[in-house]
Amino acid sequence: MKLKLIYPKWPKMPNQPEFHLPPHGPVCFAATLPETVEIDFIDENVEPLVFDEGCDLVAISCMLTCQIPRGWEIADQYRALGKKVLFGGIAASLHTEETMQHADAVFTGEAEGRMEQVLADFRNDDLKPLYDFLHDFPDTALIKPARRDILNRDLYNYRGVQMVDLVHASRGCRFKCFPCCTPYLGGCRFRPRPIDQVIEELEGIDNNRLFIVDNSLAQDDQWEKELFKAMIPLKKKWVSHPIKDDPEILDLAAEAGCWYVYQAIFDTSDVIRNRIKRLKERGIGVEGTIILGTDDHDEDGIKRLVDFLMDIDLDLAEFTVMTPFPHTPIREQMKKEGRILHNDWRKYTGDRTVFKPAKMSVEKLDEMHQYAWDTFYGPGGKELQMGKLYMSVIQKEIADGTYKRPERDRKGWKK
Numbered sequence: 167m168k169l170k171l172i173y174p175k176w177p178k179m180p181n182q183p184e185f186h187l188p189p190h191g192p193v194c195f196a197a198t199l200p201e202t203v204e205i206d207f208i209d210e211n212v213e214p215l216v217f218d219e220g221c222d223l224v225a226i227s228c229m230l231t232c233q234i235p236r237g238w239e240i241a242d243q244y245r246a247l248g249k250k251v252l253f254g255g256i257a258a259s260l261h262t263e264e265t266m267q268h269a270d271a272v273f274t275g276e277a278e279g280r281m282e283q284v285l286a287d288f289r290n291d292d293l294k295p296l297y298d299f300l301h302d303f304p305d306t307a308l309i310k311p312a313r314r315d316i317l318n319r320d321l322y323n324y325r326g327v328q329m330v331d332l333v334h335a336s337r338g339c340r341f342k343c344f345p346c347c348t349p350y351l352g353g354c355r356f357r358p359r360p361i362d363q364v365i366e367e368l369e370g371i372d373n374n375r376l377f378i379v380d381n382s383l384a385q386d387d388q389w390e391k392e393l394f395k396a397m398i399p400l401k402k403k404w405v406s407h408p409i410k411d412d413p414e415i416l417d418l419a420a421e422a423g424c425w426y427v428y429q430a431i432f433d434t435s436d437v438i439r440n441r442i443k444r445l446k447e448r449g450i451g452v453e454g455t456i457i458l459g460t461d462d463h464d465e466d467g468i469k470r471l472v473d474f475l476m477d478i479d480l481d482l483a484e485f486t487v488m489t490p491f492p493h494t495p496i497r498e499q500m501k502k503e504g505r506i507l508h509n510d511w512r513k514y515t516g517d518r519t520v521f522k523p524a525k526m527s528v529e530k531l532d533e534m535h536q537y538a539w540d541t542f543y544g545p546g547g548k549e550l551q552m553g554k555l556y557m558s559v560i561q562k563e564i565a566d567g568t569y570k571r572p573e574r575d576r577k578g579w580k581k
């Protein structure tokens with residue numbers, strides 16, 4: 167059976183350098199399919215989609231709200247050609263009813279252990295409009311190594327620099343932060359994968375640089391310590407969401423190759439200042455993720471926050487405008503207050519204001535968002551700072567003998 171698996175294009179944030187990471191949802195989904203399924207994968211962010219008919223079933227994987235309208239367009243076009251279309255991924259779970267209008271079947275939730283039935287229904291011409299597994303979580307031991315072999319790896323490097331490969335060691339999140347839909351999707355119970363399976367997957371990835379995309383690694387101290395200890399011999403270099411701010415765990419993370427972490431920064435407190443200091447003392451870089459436009463932010467507050475970020479010497483900052491994504495606590499609150507301006511999902515990119523801010527106009531918040539990027543990075547933009555972080559990883563790799571120089575051919579950089 168031939169399956170065309172598509173990851174639709176989404177609008178990138180103009181302040182971000184134009185690089186692409188290999189998608190993770192589609193390769194994890196691919197790992198849930200029987201080997202008899204022949205997969206033709208297209209990531210429309212890095213290559214053009216050709217509407218060919220040489221497939222039995224079209225599967226569309228969407229992660230972001232701003233990506234799903236393009237998914238619907240693709241589905242409509244394929245269905246007009248007489249092809250059956252199956253949707254899945256995070257955004258399909260967040261926009262289920264709308265997506266059902268463009269699909270023969272929508273799958274919500276996690277796919278491990280569920281695809282045999284869906285494929286059997288397809289073969290019997292009996293696809294159900296909805297396969298709802300949203301809050302029925304599979305055993306994490308069923309998660310197999312992602313099918314990275316379906317990716318065209320040459321498309322995921324940036325000016326000759328090897329980008330990261332994505333991997334995850336757990337699902338679910340114990341926390342319930344106001345802007346986040348992850349508890350709705352993955353549940354509020356931390357669900358780690360068996361560590362030996364994670365290590366086996368890491369060993370099999372032909373890339374020394376990884377992005378561990380788990381929601382937060384700071385969910386279970388014992389598990390986190392065991393994971394980092396098991397990772398030390400691999401000598402991988404990795405980026406992740408927060409790790410626990412605990413001296414022993416931070417030491418282990420550094421030893422296990424932690425290169426930099428994403429750290430949400432909401433205020434200018436000493437708690438944040440000291441947390442960043444402890445990471446940097448261990449050679450771990452920090453990319454702050456900063457949401458602008460919360461109800462306590464006015465123009466002055468945002469200026470003070472940006473000054474603080476420069477003062478604590480963050481390596482990178484990612485500024486987004488608060489966005490009421492579906493199934494988040496903040497959306498529920500704003501709906502009640504009548505502050506959501508529209509549901510034009512293509513504009514839910516995280517870099518434009520789609521709600522009425524409490525202490526500013528919409529235009530002022532957009533202006534302050536740009537102010538934050540320009541002031542923090544100056545004329546070199548994020549590219550210059552990213553270059554520095556990549557130099558730091560190259561130095562770490564040279565120090566432990568894992569550095570591989572990129573190859574070059576006549577046309578330019580290869581890998």
Ligand code: B12
Pocket residue numbers: 176177178179186187188189190191192194195225226227228229230231232252253254255256260273275276277278334345346347348352379380381455484486491492515516
């Ligand atoms: C990795 C990640 C990224 C990476 C993506 C890299 C890449 N190329 O894929 C990067 C860093 C680029 C990114 C960016 C952003 N992200 Co992000 N990201 C994530 C994260 C942490 C993990 C996603 C993931 O890989 N999960 C693991 C995989 C295995 O799970 P999965 O995709 O659900 O796949 C399973 C099933 O869904 C199913 N499945 C998948 N595909 C298919 C297809 C079919 C046909 C079927 C049947 C099943 C199926 O099978 C898989 C195995 O069970 C999620 C949070 C989360 N925990 O999910 C946020 C998340 C998706 N991101 C989010 C956001 C907000 C963003 C940003 C907008 C802003 C930001 N700063 O966070 C930016 C995008 C800005 C822009 N416009 O450019 C939100 C989404 C909000 C929304 N509704 O759009 C999330 C949910 C986090 C949150 N805080 O709420 N992100």
Ligand code: SF4
Pocket residue numbers: 339340341342343346347348349381382
């Ligand atoms: S923002 Fe991170 S820590 Fe908070 S609920 Fe979402 S995934 Fe969990």
